[in-house]
Amino acid sequence: MKRLITALFLLSAVACGREEEIILKPNGKAALPAELSAGNATVFMTSIRAYDTPAPWVSGALLDRFLKGDKLYDDPRTSDQGDPTVGGLGPVYAGFSCGSCHNNAGRTYPSMFADGGSGRGFSSQLVYILRQNGRFFRQYGRVLHDQSIVGVQAEGKLKYTFEEKEYAFPDGERYSLVTPHYSIVEWYADTIRPQELIVDVHIPLRHVGMGQIMALDHDELRRLAAQSNYPEYGISGRLSIVTERNRQFVGVGGNKAHHADLTVELGFSSDLGVTNDRYPLEICEGQPQNVGYSHYGIQISTRDMEDVDLYMSTLGVPARRNVNNAVVLRGEENFYRAKCHLCHTPTLHTRQEAPVLLNGTRLPWLCNQTIHPYSDFLLHDMGPELDNHVPAGSAYSYEWRTTPLWGVGLQETVNGHTRMLHDGRARNITEAIMWHGGEGAVSRELFHRMGREDRDALITFINSL
Numbered sequence: 001m002k003r004l005i006t007a008l009f010l011l012s013a014v015a016c017g018r019e020e021e022i023i024l025k026p027n028g029k030a031a032l033p034a035e036l037s038a039g040n041a042t043v044f045m046t047s048i049r050a051y052d053t054p055a056p057w058v059s060g061a062l063l064d065r066f067l068k069g070d071k072l073y074d075d076p077r078t079s080d081q082g083d084p085t086v087g088g089l090g091p092v093y094a095g096f097s098c099g100s101c102h103n104n105a106g107r108t109y110p111s112m113f114a115d116g117g118s119g120r121g122f123s124s125q126l127v128y129i130l131r132q133n134g135r136f137f138r139q140y141g142r143v144l145h146d147q148s149i150v151g152v153q154a155e156g157k158l159k160y161t162f163e164e165k166e167y168a169f170p171d172g173e174r175y176s177l178v179t180p181h182y183s184i185v186e187w188y189a190d191t192i193r194p195q196e197l198i199v200d201v202h203i204p205l206r207h208v209g210m211g212q213i214m215a216l217d218h219d220e221l222r223r224l225a226a227q228s229n230y231p232e233y234g235i236s237g238r239l240s241i242v243t244e245r246n247r248q249f250v251g252v253g254g255n256k257a258h259h260a261d262l263t264v265e266l267g268f269s270s271d272l273g274v275t276n277d278r279y280p281l282e283i284c285e286g287q288p289q290n291v292g293y294s295h296y297g298i299q300i301s302t303r304d305m306e307d308v309d310l311y312m313s314t315l316g317v318p319a320r321r322n323v324n325n326a327v328v329l330r331g332e333e334n335f336y337r338a339k340c341h342l343c344h345t346p347t348l349h350t351r352q353e354a355p356v357l358l359n360g361t362r363l364p365w366l367c368n369q370t371i372h373p374y375s376d377f378l379l380h381d382m383g384p385e386l387d388n389h390v391p392a393g394s395a396y397s398y399e400w401r402t403t404p405l406w407g408v409g410l411q412e413t414v415n416g417h418t419r420m421l422h423d424g425r426a427r428n429i430t431e432a433i434m435w436h437g438g439e440g441a442v443s444r445e446l447f448h449r450m451g452r453e454d455r456d457a458l459i460t461f462i463n464s465l
């Protein structure tokens with residue numbers, strides 16, 4: 001993408017250990033602390049590019065690598081198995097580029113809602129399949145690849161249907177909630193009977209603040225987990241620990257906080273079918289139809305993948321808008337009244353040490369920043385309402401990572417829809433809140449009991465993030 005001038009200037013050197021920078025807005029005025037969603041990485045953008053703009057300190061050689069990473073992220077891969085720049089797609093896959101699911105570094109409108117299931121040519125959701133006993137299917141693996149290159153058959157196709165129920169707030173305003181139902185048709189090999197199968201579909205996450213999330217101060221998260229215990233509200237958060245290659249990491253990425261990194265290698269392998277040093281085998285190698293594709297070797301280098309890692313890590317985070325508007329301020333009070341802040345933590349910090357990308361590049365700009373992600377990055381029991389029957393990492397099937405809310409108010413501008421929650425069942429913010437169960441039930445009840453103006457103000461506040 002083109003370098004967009006964000007007209008944001010840093011008045012002091014960007015170095016670790018400093019965070020008292022005065023940041024000027026495009027109109028020349030000093031930014032207010034509440035506007036600075038991610039300290040020195042905040043961008044004053046409200047357009048379709050709001051998630052997809054480099055942080056103000058990205059220039060020179062760093063900008064070159066940002067642009068290269070952006071291209072590798074967005075350019076559709078092709079079925080030319082020998083081409084290391086844009087080839088290697090499939091033989092089976094889910095999306096044809098990172099950007100096919102994370103359009104404008106956001107949340108592509110899921111094709112299951114547009115097409116009633118698997119999309120035509122690509123899917124913008126991930127379909128996980130599992131046996132009722134918790135084991136994977138050998139023929140298919142963990143993700144159902146519902147797309148394929150010419151000459152190969154997709155593993156199966158998703159069918160999506162839903163059930164809608166109407167409800168009302170005490171003041172009479174109506175709302176309705178939609179429960180999704182999934183089935184798989186056109187299986188490539190073994191047809192799996194519905195009673196043996198768990199299908200779990202996730203919509204993409206917004207890529208807002210990925211670098212800051214990877215630079216989070218883990219001691220602060222540990223303290224938060226130790227303090228996050230409010231028996232009076234039934235809320236207690238749990239830090240996710242993931243084990244990868246026999247080492248333990250703090251998990252902060254993904255809906256179940258089951259990732260310790262930006263999953264670039266996993267994304268290329270599992271979502272696109274592009275092999276790499278960490279995942280050298282084609283996905284579902286066990287499938288006879290894929291055997292002919294196993295001799296092409298590595299289809300993307302670690303250096304190239306690091307540029308994708310760098311691109312995501314150095315994206316700017318959109319500034320908050322209308323922070324002193326009267327309705328927004330009333331909504332902010334209601335956010336605290338409804339105890340949303342006990343999970344959607346407004347303020348956190350990045351750590352002292354520079355985060356290291358997957359090929360060893362360090363990003364000192366990301367350290368020591370005060371950030372406003374509106375998440376504690378901890379796992380919470382969200383009740384049977386959101387239980388997906390699929391544990392991941394250290395998270396149980398009913399546990400979810402608090403979704404960071406920074407940038408949420410711009411999702412409609414960036415991606416043209418307001419689908420929310422891990423599976424996109426909520427069509428707007430009100431529905432997302434009304435799905436909060438388990439530890440989140442207290443917030444749902446407090447929101448439910450508010451008058452209409454207070455509910456609306458709370459939503460207006462969320463939209464200012």
Ligand code: HEC
Pocket residue numbers: 094095096097098099100101102123124125126202203204205206207210252253254255256261262263264266267268271272308422
């Ligand atoms: C077929 C669609 C699809 C494609 C293609 C895809 N993703 Fe994703 N991505 C998802 C979904 C769905 C999730 C949410 C998974 C979950 O529930 O944790 C996700 C989550 C992520 C996350 C975690 C974000 C967070 O907030 O923690 C990262 C990072 C990510 N993807 C990077 C990538 C990269 C890099 C690529 C390309 C190599 C890629 N994705 C390709 C669908 C996709």
Ligand code: HEC
Pocket residue numbers: 235255335338339340341342343344380382386400401402403408419420421422423429432433436439440443444447462
């Ligand atoms: C107990 C912790 C907890 C509390 C309290 C809580 N949330 Fe959440 N919130 C979560 C978790 C966990 C998710 C992710 C659930 C999922 O995707 O299935 C979430 C998801 C959301 C989403 C969807 C975001 C997206 O992009 O998909 C919104 C919006 C939201 N919460 C707003 C609120 C508001 C407003 C309140 C207060 C009325 C609140 N939450 C209270 C934990 C909490």
